Amino acid sequence: MSIKALQDQLADFADRRDWGPFHTPRNLVLALTGEVGELAAEYQWLTEAEAAKAMDDPEKARAIRLEMADVLIYLLRLATVVDVDLDAAVREKLAINESRFPPA
Amino acid sequence: MSIKALQDQLADFADRRDWGPFHTPRNLVLALTGEVGELAAEYQWLTEAEAAKAMDDPEKARAIRLEMADVLIYLLRLATVVDVDLDAAVREKLAINESRFPPA
């Protein structure tokens, strides 16, 4: 699915719950922080070797997958609210990185 | 652009720089934390009213947009490395939220 289609779906989900007033930029950034914290917590006590195999455990994989979904959901909500075209933003950033980090 | 196409583009960018060995799950989660911290910093001293108008300032808008791109880039790299289908993960999470938060 395209990023924009996903944003539309999330906007519709929020609208049907009247969540618009809560989805201010600062609220969404705090929510994003919370979700990244939950994702970090999934990896906090794992060795590098354990982390590399974390997805082999179905329960752990589900937890990691859903935390990643939460991070993406709040990032996409923020993009909608502040009207950022994430596709274009990533291209803009990659162009910067192309010159900062020339390929080997 | 689809999420998967964007992931492919980022994977290619990393591969051409031999960044693969650095892109372990824990490294990427720490990098994601760093970028969310930079995004939070853009909003830290703004009132709600100022935050709502932050994108009217071209320099501020650029900073916010590029931080959002960085967050997405590391999240997508993590999705590739741990082989999570983010489209499916968001759908799975929305189904959970549908039953947790019935529409008004």
Add this chain to the structure above:
Amino acid sequence: MSIKALQDQLADFADRRDWGPFHTPRNLVLALTGEVGELAAEYQWLTEAEAAKAMDDPEKARAIRLEMADVLIYLLRLATVVDVDLDAAVREKLAINESRFPPA
């Protein structure tokens, strides 16, 4: 209590549980991220006015207080593990800030 006395108490607490091997710098930074995320989540949907009065609600106050304790606990554990004198580090940082931000 002094910061060092608190660090000693936390080191003793960890030692009695054989947590030493888990308390590597990167693990503690990920744990710190998780706790800051939980603290952020306590404030994510509050208006500025609600946030200013959040401590009037005993249950909310308890949650915020305990999340702040968790952040401090992991920061102090990290200070012990990497052997940073936090008192001195804060003095060093304040000296830098004194010259960067002269008083009004």
Add this chain to the structure above:
Amino acid sequence: MSIKALQDQLADFADRRDWGPFHTPRNLVLALTGEVGELAAEYQWLTEAEAAKAMDDPEKARAIRLEMADVLIYLLRLATVVDVDLDAAVREKLAINESRFPPA
């Protein structure tokens, strides 16, 4: 130095710069997030072995130490602003952890 003495010093530093109006709970939580993100960034590309030796490099050690100071500074400012006794909060949390995690 005691935590409270450090809080007094930071309060005085902020007062002399008229920073009081900026130090709302949500602003300080966002600032704390930003500093934890910078601390995470110091560790993001290090292996566990490199992270264990990071303090041997004076420049890296200074960066880590000052990021830790920043995290503590914002946490202590928040404690002052929301009137949390961090000593007592850590004792309260350790009492909870004593029963959750009995010593081996």
